[in-house]
Amino acid sequence: MTTAATSDAALLAELRGLFREALGVDPVQPIAPETRFFANLGLASIDAVVLGEAIRGHFGRPVPFDRLMAELGSRQERDLSIAELIAFLKLHL
Amino acid sequence: MPRIAANGLTFHVQRSGAGPDVVLIHGLTGDLSIWFLCRAMQVLAEGSRVTAYDLRGHGYSDAPASGYTSLDHARDLVALLDVLEIDRARLVGHSFGAVIAVHAAVIAPERVEALILSDPYFPALRHLEDLSRWEHWKNFRQEAEEAGVSLSPDTWYDLTTFFDQVLHLDDDRLLRFRQAVGLPGWRRVIRLAETTCGHDSKLIAGLSTELISSISQRCLALYGEASPFLSTADFLIETLPDCRGRRIPGAKHRAPEENPEGFVEAVREFLESIHSEKTREVCP
Numbered sequence A: 001m002t003t004a005a006t007s008d009a010a011l012l013a014e015l016r017g018l019f020r021e022a023l024g025v026d027p028v029q030p031i032a033p034e035t036r037f038f039a040n041l042g043l044a045s046i047d048a049v050v051l052g053e054a055i056r057g058h059f060g061r062p063v064p065f066d067r068l069m070a071e072l073g074s075r076q077e078r079d080l081s082i083a084e085l086i087a088f089l090k091l092h093l
Numbered sequence B: 001m002p003r004i005a006a007n008g009l010t011f012h013v014q015r016s017g018a019g020p021d022v023v024l025i026h027g028l029t030g031d032l033s034i035w036f037l038c039r040a041m042q043v044l045a046e047g048s049r050v051t052a053y054d055l056r057g058h059g060y061s062d063a064p065a066s067g068y069t070s071l072d073h074a075r076d077l078v079a080l081l082d083v084l085e086i087d088r089a090r091l092v093g094h095s096f097g098a099v100i101a102v103h104a105a106v107i108a109p110e111r112v113e114a115l116i117l118s119d120p121y122f123p124a125l126r127h128l129e130d131l132s133r134w135e136h137w138k139n140f141r142q143e144a145e146e147a148g149v150s151l152s153p154d155t156w157y158d159l160t161t162f163f164d165q166v167l168h169l170d171d172d173r174l175l176r177f178r179q180a181v182g183l184p185g186w187r188r189v190i191r192l193a194e195t196t197c198g199h200d201s202k203l204i205a206g207l208s209t210e211l212i213s214s215i216s217q218r219c220l221a222l223y224g225e226a227s228p229f230l231s232t233a234d235f236l237i238e239t240l241p242d243c244r245g246r247r248i249p250g251a252k253h254r255a256p257e258e259n260p261e262g263f264v265e266a267v268r269e270f271l272e273s274i275h276s277e278k279t280r281e282v283c284p
Helices: A004-023 A045-059 A065-073 A082-092 B033-037 B040-044 B070-083 B096-107 B123-128 B135-146 B159-166 B171-181 B186-193 B209-213 B230-239 B260-282
Strands: B003-006 B009-016 B021-025 B049-053 B089-094 B112-118 B218-224 B243-248
Touching (some): A004 A045, A004 A082, A065 B033, B033 B040, B040 B049, B040 B260, B089 B096, B089 B260, B096 B112, B112 B260, B123 B230, B218 B230, B218 B260, B230 B243, B243 B260
Parallel strands (some): B089 B112
Antiparallel strands (some): B009 B049
């Protein structure tokens, strides 16, 4: 049986691959749940659009990334942690 | 990622929905993500086929070293319409994106059905705004100041100079600055700073006052209620043959970010007014 922890770890590994392939991001210090999209990786909302598309392509199913983007747009501090991204994916995959 | 070859470059394009064509054009230093963040991409897709793209030099599109006047961008846009087989589109441009939309309507009037101009400032209409207290630059400086970055008060909003001033910031101050003013990822800022974009975007490039005034398509001059460019808004409403005005409450120059709901609602209502008039034409 897959535990929440292992599925988190599996998703993190898949996300690392997607960051590398779709966004060209492969930091020396590997991406971790606490890594922040904007502050730590130097990415911007346009990278989130492209990542959303890569995620849809990779998992072969529609993921309402648009909603996450709109929610991100309404945040005071526009940033997103990898842990939040994993939680979002677990909810929708 | 949809990549479209047009006008000798590769463009990053996103599409959504079905119906009459609407093309969304972002402003300088921005990218198409603005349309996702303000939900225009989602809301407008309910009644239109929406196409958004990254301008040359921006987002995930190519960044040639030169060719950044509104005319260069307008040629890109018309080439994209050709490749995407869009005969005629409603153009929604924000800031310089609206200048590009107007320039496209000048060079290819038959391809443009209507225009929504969100807070543009036209190089040819510079005389309308009081440069000695250019509010846009003051707003921008104020936001930068709040992020701990002091920009020179005697430098007019000028991308070339601006890039020079922020290039030497340390990482912490740079991050705070980027978060405050909403700049795209740093790699892209550097990439754009290395082009002629800052210089070219100040050029009239053939988009004269007379040509702007001749735009006969239905137009909406959509400005923030505290926009720095309200004299330009008044000019458009008074001069263009079919231009109405609307102000977005609580917004300055960046309505899609400052009041996203108000912005998208205004765009949606204007697009629907075109739909309903066309229906009346067909079924009197």
